[in-house]
Amino acid sequence: MGGPGLTRPARSGPWDIVFLDRDGTINVHGPGYVRDPEGLVLLPGAAQAVARLNESGCRVVVVTNQRGLATGALTWEQWTTVMERMCVLLAAEGAHVDAVEMCPHQYDECACRKPAPGMFLRALADAPWARAERCAMIGDMPSDVAPARALGMTTFLLGHDVPTLADAVDALLDGSLGP
Ligand SMILES: [Mg+2]
Ligand SMILES: [Zn+2]
Numbered sequence: 001m002g003g004p005g006l007t008r009p010a011r012s013g014p015w016d017i018v019f020l021d022r023d024g025t026i027n028v029h030g031p032g033y034v035r036d037p038e039g040l041v042l043l044p045g046a047a048q049a050v051a052r053l054n055e056s057g058c059r060v061v062v063v064t065n066q067r068g069l070a071t072g073a074l075t076w077e078q079w080t081t082v083m084e085r086m087c088v089l090l091a092a093e094g095a096h097v098d099a100v101e102m103c104p105h106q107y108d109e110c111a112c113r114k115p116a117p118g119m120f121l122r123a124l125a126d127a128p129w130a131r132a133e134r135c136a137m138i139g140d141m142p143s144d145v146a147p148a149r150a151l152g153m154t155t156f157l158l159g160h161d162v163p164t165l166a167d168a169v170d171a172l173l174d175g176s177l178g179p
Pocket of ligand 1: 023
């Protein structure tokens with residue numbers, strides 16, 4: 001996805017991994033699933049916020065539920081082309097994500113659909129150098145932040161704790177919340 005994966009950064013910053021929800025956090029959320037690349041529209045300031053996380057020496061991991069893949073509302077090709085578009089738009093602002101964790105499952109049939117913790121646990125297993133207390137999660141739904149908080153991460157619920165991704169990144173990087 002344009003980054004080095006979940007290797008330990010050469011220059012580590014205040015956070016090990018910052019997890020980001022996708023729809024409603026990085027890009028405009030629907031109505032419905034984002035099926036076409038043209039339908040992927042970044043929220044104002046989102047790419048610049050991700051670039052600042054990249055520069056800070058943390059890894060950035062997207063964690064997204066995509067139940068449409070289970071129902072047939074979304075094809076795997078659509079999923080792939082939309083994510084490629086997201087990466088192109090981020091790259092245009094000097095931003096990238098280091099990994100993507102996605103749940104393609106139906107309700108109640110897996111251990112990874114948020115609010116289950118499976119996607120966070122997979123990423124942490126891929127990054128044994130990272131500690132949950134040095135991680136953060138930013139999302140627009142209570143189901144985004146609940147599993148992260150249960151793992152000991154710092155969390156930001158957009159529209160509740162802060163208005164936007166950029167505000168959450170400001171708070172993470174201003175030094176006042178050090179893990
Ligand atoms: Mg969302
Ligand atoms: Zn799942």
